[in-house]
Amino acid sequence: MKKSVLSIALLTGVALTAQANQPSEAEARGLVKDYMSQLKPALMKSMKEGGPVNSIDVCHTKAPQIAHDLTQKSGWKINRVSLKPRAVNAKPDAWEKTVLERFDTQLAEGKPIKEMEFSQVIIMNGEKQYRYMKAIPTAAVCLNCHGTDVQPAVKKAISEYYPDDQAVGYSKGQIRGAFSFTKAL
Ligand code: HEC
Numbered sequence: 001m002k003k004s005v006l007s008i009a010l011l012t013g014v015a016l017t018a019q020a021n022q023p024s025e026a027e028a029r030g031l032v033k034d035y036m037s038q039l040k041p042a043l044m045k046s047m048k049e050g051g052p053v054n055s056i057d058v059c060h061t062k063a064p065q066i067a068h069d070l071t072q073k074s075g076w077k078i079n080r081v082s083l084k085p086r087a088v089n090a091k092p093d094a095w096e097k098t099v100l101e102r103f104d105t106q107l108a109e110g111k112p113i114k115e116m117e118f119s120q121v122i123i124m125n126g127e128k129q130y131r132y133m134k135a136i137p138t139a140a141v142c143l144n145c146h147g148t149d150v151q152p153a154v155k156k157a158i159s160e161y162y163p164d165d166q167a168v169g170y171s172k173g174q175i176r177g178a179f180s181f182t183k184a185l
Helices: 002-012 014-020 025-074 094-108 138-148 153-161
Strands: 077-079 116-122 129-138 175-183
Touching: 002 153, 025 077, 025 116, 025 129, 025 138, 025 153, 025 175, 129 138, 129 153, 138 153
Parallel strands: none
Antiparallel strands: 077 175, 116 129, 129 175
């Protein structure tokens, strides 16, 4: 592995190897796809077979598990955040809050949620970091657990896991939150 990287570097110049180690939007985007391709089918299958009450456990256990596995695989810190968080770790930090607010402004201006992403190199607690966020749209199926009219049984089950839940009251087409990825540089 090392040898082939070295020979590529010799052929094409050192800039390429430096660049190959740099985090990029393309890489983060690929991880978002990977994440969604694991969570969405599991959630849809569970919703179909067991309904929303039984699917809460999928979101509760599977979502953090996928994030954990992808972090192990990629070296990126991977999280989902929201201005109205449900999961304990979904509370945005100051940088994430600013980006989430920017996404909401862009939505009001008519920008499609699918096109909303933002990346920046910042210094956080003395560490240089590459940070990336990608907005997550609210689809019809999400309203079962995040909507304005969540069934009492679902509400009850959610509040057992998440006593401080704020992630309800959404309608289709709103921004539910965003993926937030960090890589130390
Ligand atoms: C069966 C109920 C259920 C459905 C349906 C559901 N969610 Fe969630 N959602 C949850 C739970 C439970 C969590 C907390 C997960 C955790 O503990 O990490 C969550 C967390 C999230 C988060 C992380 C931020 C936060 O507030 O914790 C996002 C983003 C999110 N959901 C988006 C969606 C989207 C988009 C859909 C539709 C495609 C959807 N959810 C459908 C139950 C649900």
